[in-house]
Amino acid sequence: MRTNLFHIVLLSFVLTLGSIRVSAQEVPAKKPAIPAVQQPDSIPPVPVTAVIADTTKIVTDTIKPVKKNGLDAITTRSADDYEKLDQRKKTLTLYNKAELHYKDIELKAGIIIMNYEKDEVFAGRIKDSLGNYTQQPNFKQGTNVVEADSIHFNTKTKKARVWNSRSDQGEFTVFGEVTKKENDSVYFMKNARFTTSKNKTNPEYYFKARKIKLVPGKKVVVGVTNMYIADVPTPLGLPFAFFPMSNTAESGIIMPTYGDSNSRGYYLQNGGYYFALSDFYDLTVTGDYYTNGSYGLRFETNYAQRYKFNGNFNVRFENIVNSERGFPDYSRQKNYNIQWSHSQDTKASPNSRFSASVNLGSSKYFQQSLTTVNVGSTLVNNMNSSISYSKTFQTVPQVNLSLSATHNQNTQTEVINMTLPTLQASVDRVYLFAPADASKKGLIKNINLQYNLRGENRISTYDSLFFKPQMFRDAKSAMRHTIPLSTNFKVFKYFSVSASTTYEETWVMNTQQNQYLVEQDTVINRDVKGFDSFRTYNFSSSIGTTIYGTFNFGEDKKIQAIRHVMRPSVSYSYTPSFDQYYDTYQLDSSGLNYASYTRFANGVFSAPGQSYSNNIGLAVNNTFEAKVRDDDEKATEPKKVMLLNNLNLSTSYNMAADSLAWSPVRISAGTNLFKEKMNINFGTTLDPYAINNSGQRIDTYNINNGGSLFRLTSANVTMSYSVTSEDGKSGAGKDEDSQTARNGGRTDDLFGRATDLADSRQSLFNEDDEDEDKKKKDDSKGGFYNAKLPWDLRFAYSLTYVNNSRENRISGNSIMVSGNVDVTPRWKMGFSSGYDFVQKGVTFTQLRFERDLLSWRMDFNWVPFGDNTYWGFFIGIKSSVLSDIKYDKRKVPDQTVGN
Known part of the structure; x- marks a missing residue:
C-alpha cells in the first residue's frame, strides 16, 4: 500500500512539474519505474545516501540499475473524447479521433490503447450512434501507409499483426485478411487481394492469393493466385508470381505478343528487355520474329539532365520476308529508321546552343513497318533532319557562328539531299556614320554594313547509295561571302524609303565543262575538280506608306464601324548581266550551231545571270476589321472582329525585257469565321497576256486577243473548321x-x-x-x-x-x-x-x-x-x-x- 501510494504521489509531481531527482531511505527492489506521460524514458535509478545518527560515518548504498522499460522516444497524443491512464494495467487509452505519434510512426484510429510496460499498441474502430463501425485505423511508418480494421504492434520489436489491411504499393492496392509484420521491411499476408483499381471499397477486379510476402517499395511475391472479376473467380491463375514494387526504374523483361500473319506466319512481337541504366538515361531493346524468317530489332533510349538537356534516340531495323522461298510472290527487303531528338535548356548556356531533330532511313519504312499502322506517316513524302550548333561571341560588333548538318529525303523518288556540313557566320550591323549610342535618323546615319558567310558541302544521292563511296564522290562544295550595304529614311513625313546594294563573292570547288565529241557526235558534261570563283552585285530600293480608313455606321448599329488598313509599296531592283562567266560550245557536227553555258551551273549556289533585269514591283496589302456591339451587359467596349486578315495583290514590270514585261498578278486573302474556329484562305493568279494555240504565252495582252483584261490561270481555296x-x-x-x-x-x-x-x-x-x-x-x-x-x-x-x-x-x-x-x-x-x-x-x-x-x-x-x-x-x-x-x-x- 505504501509502495502504491508512493507511485501515485510521484506520478502527480511528474505530470505537474516534469522529471525530478528523489532521495529516500526505502526504495522498492526490482520494481519498474512508472514513466511520466510526457517523458521519453522511464525514471532512472538514483543513488540513495543514508545518514546514520550515532556516527559520523556516511555510508553510500548504490542501488543496481533498474531494467529499462517503457517508450524510448518522445510520444505525442490526442483524442476528442478522453484520455485514460490505468496505472494498474499500465495502459493509456485514447478514444474518438485518437492520434499517436512515436518516432516515424503515425497512428490514427477510433480507439488506441498503449501498454507502456509491454511496449505494445492496439488500435481499432469504434461504433457511431447507428451502431456502424467508423474511424478505421490508419498506420503510417515512413512512406508506407496501411489502413485496417484493427492493428496490434510492438514499438520495440517493430512486429505487428493487422486484420483486414489496405495499403498502396506503387500502382497496386493490397488487401490482406491477416497481415503479419516481421520488421520494417517484410510483411506476410494471408488470403490477400491485390489490384490496380482506384475503387478501394469495391474493386472491379482483383487477384486473390492464399499467401503473400510483401517488401514495401521493392517486391511482392505471391503463391497460388486467381483472378476475380466482379467478385467472380475466373480460370485465369498462376502457381506463383513476382512483382517488382520499386519507386525507381528497374531493369526487366518485356513479354512479347504472339499472333499470326497471312504472309509471314506466326510471330512473337515486341519482346525484349528494359535496362534502367541510371537516373539520367535508359535503354529499351525489343524485337520481333516471324516463322517465315522476318525479324525486327529496335533500340530506344531516353536521356535527360535537369536544367541542361533532354532527348531520345531510336534505331529500328527490319528484315521483311514476304511469302515463302520458291513461291512467285516471294520477296525480301531490309528497312531501317533512325530518329534522334535533342533539346538544350536555355539556362544551360545562354551564348551557345546545340539541337538535333533527325529522322532518316529507308524510304519505305513506314509503308512496310512490322510494328506500326501509321497512315499519317505513309502519306508524308519527305523525311527531314537537322543537327546544329550555334554560338554567339559577345564582341563589338557581335559575331554569330553556326555549324549544321541537314538531310531531306523524298520517300517517293527516293532522292536524298544532304549538307555535311553547313557553316554560317555573320557580323552584326555596323553603322558607318553614327556613334553606337546615338540615334539613327536620316539617310546618312542609317547607312549600315554587314558581313555574312555561308559554306556548304552538298551531297545528292539515292536511297540505294546512301552512305556508300559514290555518295561522297558526287559531293559539291562552295562558300559564299555576302556584304549588304543598306539604309532607310522617311520622305514627306509619311513615306518610308529603304535602299540597299549587295556584293557577293562565291568560291566553288566543282565546275562543269560542256564539250562536243566529234567521234561520238554527242555533247558531254564533264565535272571539273578545282577552285574557282565568281562575283556578283545588285541594287534594290522600295518606298511605302500606311493608309488608314474608318467607316462609321453609328453606335446604335450592330456593326458600329469598319476599319481598313492599306499598305501600298513600290519596289525597284537592278541586276546586271555577267556575260564574262559564260562560254559557248558546239551542238552538232555542222559547226554552225552553238549554245552558251556557264561553268558554274548546277553548283551549290545559284549561277551568275547572263541577262540583266530592271524590275519595278507593285504590291498592296490590306486588312479589314469591324467594331461590333457586344451583347454582354457587363461589357463596356464594343468587340473587335477581324473580317479579312489579309488581302494582298502583287505584280512586277521588267523594264529590260523586250517582251512579256509584266508578270502575272497574284492575289491572296485569308480570314477566320465563327469565333475564329473556321479558317479560310484563297489565292489566284491572273495573267495579262494571251496564249497561242500551243498553250504558250505570247506578247499580246489578253484583252487585245478577244478576251478579258486578265486570264485566270490558277486558283485555290482551303478551309478548315474545328469545334467542340x-x-x-x-x-x-x-x-x-x-x-x-x-x-x-x-x-x-x-x-x-x-x-x-x-x-x-x-x-x-x-x-x-x-x-x-x-x-x-x-x-x-x-x-x-x-x-x-x-x-x-x-x-x-x-x-x-x-x-x-x-x-x-x-x-x-x-x-x-x-x-x-x-x-x-x-x-x-x-x-x-x-x-x-x-x-x-x-x-x-x-x-x-x-x-x-x-x-x-x-x-x-x-x-x-x-x-x-x-x-x-x-x-x-x-x-x-x-x-x-x-x-x-x-x-x-x-x-x-x-x-
Whole structure:
C-alpha cells in the first residue's frame, strides 16, 4: 500500500512539474519505474545516501540499475473524447479521433490503447450512434501507409499483426485478411487481394492469393493466385508470381505478343528487355520474329539532365520476308529508321546552343513497318533532319557562328539531299556614320554594313547509295561571302524609303565543262575538280506608306464601324548581266550551231545571270476589321472582329525585257469565321497576256486577243473548321509529340490515328483521364444514355483550279472529316474519312471505338477498305505493371515489298 501510494504521489509531481531527482531511505527492489506521460524514458535509478545518527560515518548504498522499460522516444497524443491512464494495467487509452505519434510512426484510429510496460499498441474502430463501425485505423511508418480494421504492434520489436489491411504499393492496392509484420521491411499476408483499381471499397477486379510476402517499395511475391472479376473467380491463375514494387526504374523483361500473319506466319512481337541504366538515361531493346524468317530489332533510349538537356534516340531495323522461298510472290527487303531528338535548356548556356531533330532511313519504312499502322506517316513524302550548333561571341560588333548538318529525303523518288556540313557566320550591323549610342535618323546615319558567310558541302544521292563511296564522290562544295550595304529614311513625313546594294563573292570547288565529241557526235558534261570563283552585285530600293480608313455606321448599329488598313509599296531592283562567266560550245557536227553555258551551273549556289533585269514591283496589302456591339451587359467596349486578315495583290514590270514585261498578278486573302474556329484562305493568279494555240504565252495582252483584261490561270481555296461541345471552343485532338507529327504529318486525326502495335494500352484519343468521382456522378445521373455528349469535330476542304494552257479543269477537290463523341461517360467513338470529288472515291477511312473499363481498357480500330485495310481488337489492364495481362487480336495489312 505504501509502495502504491508512493507511485501515485510521484506520478502527480511528474505530470505537474516534469522529471525530478528523489532521495529516500526505502526504495522498492526490482520494481519498474512508472514513466511520466510526457517523458521519453522511464525514471532512472538514483543513488540513495543514508545518514546514520550515532556516527559520523556516511555510508553510500548504490542501488543496481533498474531494467529499462517503457517508450524510448518522445510520444505525442490526442483524442476528442478522453484520455485514460490505468496505472494498474499500465495502459493509456485514447478514444474518438485518437492520434499517436512515436518516432516515424503515425497512428490514427477510433480507439488506441498503449501498454507502456509491454511496449505494445492496439488500435481499432469504434461504433457511431447507428451502431456502424467508423474511424478505421490508419498506420503510417515512413512512406508506407496501411489502413485496417484493427492493428496490434510492438514499438520495440517493430512486429505487428493487422486484420483486414489496405495499403498502396506503387500502382497496386493490397488487401490482406491477416497481415503479419516481421520488421520494417517484410510483411506476410494471408488470403490477400491485390489490384490496380482506384475503387478501394469495391474493386472491379482483383487477384486473390492464399499467401503473400510483401517488401514495401521493392517486391511482392505471391503463391497460388486467381483472378476475380466482379467478385467472380475466373480460370485465369498462376502457381506463383513476382512483382517488382520499386519507386525507381528497374531493369526487366518485356513479354512479347504472339499472333499470326497471312504472309509471314506466326510471330512473337515486341519482346525484349528494359535496362534502367541510371537516373539520367535508359535503354529499351525489343524485337520481333516471324516463322517465315522476318525479324525486327529496335533500340530506344531516353536521356535527360535537369536544367541542361533532354532527348531520345531510336534505331529500328527490319528484315521483311514476304511469302515463302520458291513461291512467285516471294520477296525480301531490309528497312531501317533512325530518329534522334535533342533539346538544350536555355539556362544551360545562354551564348551557345546545340539541337538535333533527325529522322532518316529507308524510304519505305513506314509503308512496310512490322510494328506500326501509321497512315499519317505513309502519306508524308519527305523525311527531314537537322543537327546544329550555334554560338554567339559577345564582341563589338557581335559575331554569330553556326555549324549544321541537314538531310531531306523524298520517300517517293527516293532522292536524298544532304549538307555535311553547313557553316554560317555573320557580323552584326555596323553603322558607318553614327556613334553606337546615338540615334539613327536620316539617310546618312542609317547607312549600315554587314558581313555574312555561308559554306556548304552538298551531297545528292539515292536511297540505294546512301552512305556508300559514290555518295561522297558526287559531293559539291562552295562558300559564299555576302556584304549588304543598306539604309532607310522617311520622305514627306509619311513615306518610308529603304535602299540597299549587295556584293557577293562565291568560291566553288566543282565546275562543269560542256564539250562536243566529234567521234561520238554527242555533247558531254564533264565535272571539273578545282577552285574557282565568281562575283556578283545588285541594287534594290522600295518606298511605302500606311493608309488608314474608318467607316462609321453609328453606335446604335450592330456593326458600329469598319476599319481598313492599306499598305501600298513600290519596289525597284537592278541586276546586271555577267556575260564574262559564260562560254559557248558546239551542238552538232555542222559547226554552225552553238549554245552558251556557264561553268558554274548546277553548283551549290545559284549561277551568275547572263541577262540583266530592271524590275519595278507593285504590291498592296490590306486588312479589314469591324467594331461590333457586344451583347454582354457587363461589357463596356464594343468587340473587335477581324473580317479579312489579309488581302494582298502583287505584280512586277521588267523594264529590260523586250517582251512579256509584266508578270502575272497574284492575289491572296485569308480570314477566320465563327469565333475564329473556321479558317479560310484563297489565292489566284491572273495573267495579262494571251496564249497561242500551243498553250504558250505570247506578247499580246489578253484583252487585245478577244478576251478579258486578265486570264485566270490558277486558283485555290482551303478551309478548315474545328469545334467542340465544350463552350464552343476550338476542336482539340492535336498531338504535337506523336510519331506522325515527328515525321512531318498532321498533328490532328484527319488522316486517322496511328496504331502503335508495341503499346496498345494507350488511348486512341490521347485524352487525359477524367476524375473518377465525376464519372460516377455522370453515370448515376445519365445512366447508359447520357444527355451530355462531349464531342469534337474537324474538317478540311481543298479546291484547286488550273487553266495555264486552257485546261480549264479542277485538279483537286476533296474534303476530309474527323470527329470523336462520348456516347456515354465511358464509351467513346471516333471516325476519320473523306471524299475525293475528282477521283470520285472515298479517301482513307478509319473507325475507332473505345470503352473505359475503369482499370481496364477495350478498343476496336477498323479501316474497312483501301490499301491500308486493318482491324484490331484489344482489351487489357491500363497499369504498366500488369501490361502483359491482355487480349490483342488484329489483322494488319500485308505490306508488299517494293510498294
